[in-house]
Amino acid sequence: MTTANTAAASTNVATDATEALENSASAMANIATNTIETIEAAESRRFSSRFPLNSSFIFTFGALGGMLFGFDTGIISGASPLIESDFGLSVSQTGFITSSVLIGSCAGALSIGALSDKFGRKKLLIVSAILFLIGSGMCATATGFLMMVAARIILGLAVGAASALTPAYLAELAPKERRGSLSTLFQLMITFGILLAYASNLGFLGHNLLGARDWRWMLGSALVPAALLLIGGIMLPESPRYLVNKGDERNAFKVLTLIRKDVDQAQVQLELDEIKAVAAQDTKGGVRELFRIARPALVAAIGIMLFQQLVGINSVIYFLPQVFIKGFGFPEADAIWVSVGIGVVNFVSTIVATMIMDKFPRKGMLIFGSIVMTVSLAILAVMNFVGDVAVLAVPTMILIAFYILGFAVSWGPIAWVLIGEIFPLSVRGIGSSFGSAANWLGNFIVSQFFLVLLDAFGNNVGGPFAIFGVFAALSIPFVLRFVPETKGKSLEEIEQEISRH
Numbered sequence: 001m002t003t004a005n006t007a008a009a010s011t012n013v014a015t016d017a018t019e020a021l022e023n024s025a026s027a028m029a030n031i032a033t034n035t036i037e038t039i040e041a042a043e044s045r046r047f048s049s050r051f052p053l054n055s056s057f058i059f060t061f062g063a064l065g066g067m068l069f070g071f072d073t074g075i076i077s078g079a080s081p082l083i084e085s086d087f088g089l090s091v092s093q094t095g096f097i098t099s100s101v102l103i104g105s106c107a108g109a110l111s112i113g114a115l116s117d118k119f120g121r122k123k124l125l126i127v128s129a130i131l132f133l134i135g136s137g138m139c140a141t142a143t144g145f146l147m148m149v150a151a152r153i154i155l156g157l158a159v160g161a162a163s164a165l166t167p168a169y170l171a172e173l174a175p176k177e178r179r180g181s182l183s184t185l186f187q188l189m190i191t192f193g194i195l196l197a198y199a200s201n202l203g204f205l206g207h208n209l210l211g212a213r214d215w216r217w218m219l220g221s222a223l224v225p226a227a228l229l230l231i232g233g234i235m236l237p238e239s240p241r242y243l244v245n246k247g248d249e250r251n252a253f254k255v256l257t258l259i260r261k262d263v264d265q266a267q268v269q270l271e272l273d274e275i276k277a278v279a280a281q282d283t284k285g286g287v288r289e290l291f292r293i294a295r296p297a298l299v300a301a302i303g304i305m306l307f308q309q310l311v312g313i314n315s316v317i318y319f320l321p322q323v324f325i326k327g328f329g330f331p332e333a334d335a336i337w338v339s340v341g342i343g344v345v346n347f348v349s350t351i352v353a354t355m356i357m358d359k360f361p362r363k364g365m366l367i368f369g370s371i372v373m374t375v376s377l378a379i380l381a382v383m384n385f386v387g388d389v390a391v392l393a394v395p396t397m398i399l400i401a402f403y404i405l406g407f408a409v410s411w412g413p414i415a416w417v418l419i420g421e422i423f424p425l426s427v428r429g430i431g432s433s434f435g436s437a438a439n440w441l442g443n444f445i446v447s448q449f450f451l452v453l454l455d456a457f458g459n460n461v462g463g464p465f466a467i468f469g470v471f472a473a474l475s476i477p478f479v480l481r482f483v484p485e486t487k488g489k490s491l492e493e494i495e496q497e498i499s500r501h
Contacts, residue, residue, distance in 0.1 A: 383395060
């Protein structure tokens with residue numbers, strides 16, 4: 001294909017996608033508005049769940065947005081070649097189906113913060129679950145390129161919203177002594193979702209059940225966790241800090257009592273008084289207030305989220321099979337199993353992070369992870385540039401596993417923990433949105449340019465991983481200079497400390 005034809009194809013893809021986005025945007029706005037109004041009407045009639053919820057249920061279901069985040073990240077890698085063949089798509093169209101979710105993710109992450117500060121975390125989690133259901137259903141039943149792009153954009157809105165909402169929601173519910181480990185549930189759910197996606201890809205591959213193609217079952221399987229998130233969202237309590245900020249101290253006390261069953265009511269009242277004291281000092285939330293009262297937190301959040309992606313983690317999640325197919329000549333089935341193995345390392349390492357998160361300083365763990373990633377990537381790059389590629393596949397796998405280990409016990413979970421901790425209450429939703437949007441921007445950069453870099457270095461994995469190693473090294477001085485230490489502090493203490501800078 002000539003350069004002119006390629007440019008024309010890309011223009012057509014962008015035009016078609018823009019039309020799909022415009023058509024779906026108004027529909028999504030109506031759905032979100034109607035859903036919030038329905039929930040508010042139900043609450044005004046005092047319709048509420050009377051289930052004997054415990055804290056384990058609350059935090060597990062509260063983190064389910066992370067599982068859907070991970071599931072969508074992993075599922076498209078196995079489904080996209082099948083979709084391309086079935087629909088007769090060009091390479092540029094297939095690429096846009098994969099990356100179109102990032103358009104919705106940025107929009108969802110940026111818009112959900114202000115909405116959650118206005119309507120509450122619980123209501124918007126329910127809206128996110130509904131978007132997941134709609135997007136997953138449309139993906140499974142898509143009849144062509146435009147419908148698939150529209151479905152992926154809707155999924156992106158849900159993923160972006162969940163990535164901004166969930167860290168703030170978990171941080172606002174968790175006690176300060178366990179906030180790190182409980183907030184890490186979000187990243188744990190992401191890695192679990194990726195594993196489930198790999199299992200779904202392997203399980204449905206080649207099985208056209210009930211006359212439907214295998215890729216439709218792969219994409220449609222997301223309906224199950226999406227339904228769980230919807231059920232959980234209906235049953236979950238609202239954030240007590242949001243309730244205090246809206247003047248509903250009575251229900252805030254009830255929620256705190258529900259999730260602090262290991263302390264007496266006097267201590268619950270003390271926590272509520274601390275929340276009220278800080279909330280009374282807060283100004284009305286908004287972008288102007290975010291830049292005025294939370295600039296240090298904003299710089300830290302955006303930097304943390306950009307570095308989390310620029311160290312290259314999603315190049316492994318999205319493209320590891322292609323690395324071993326193109327770089328080492330692996331058969332496709334073997335390359336997929338390498339991804340499954342790395343996914344297991346990622347999941348197990350995140351479990352370890354959950355167990356140790358509140359035992360070590362956040363900054364210390366970030367620096368430890370940066371050092372492990374920098375050393376692993378540097379050795380990997382040098383080895384692949386000067387060694388015999390034919391015998392380096394296994395050593396490369398081992399070094400990638402160490403790199404994943406360094407990421408999964410530090411930057412993977414802690415970045416999400418921190419963006420839920422460091423913003424003042426009045427702008428926590430919108431601040432988390434900016435941080436999440438930065439994460440999706442970094443994700444877009446990595447996903448768009450990794451294969452280009454791999455090709456530029458003659459399919460030698462040492463090239464792109466050397467670049468990621470540089471960003472891993474640069475993350476160390478950033479953490480030392482801009483990231484606040486939050487371990488063992490209440491959200492109100494963190495807010496007061498940051499406001500003094």
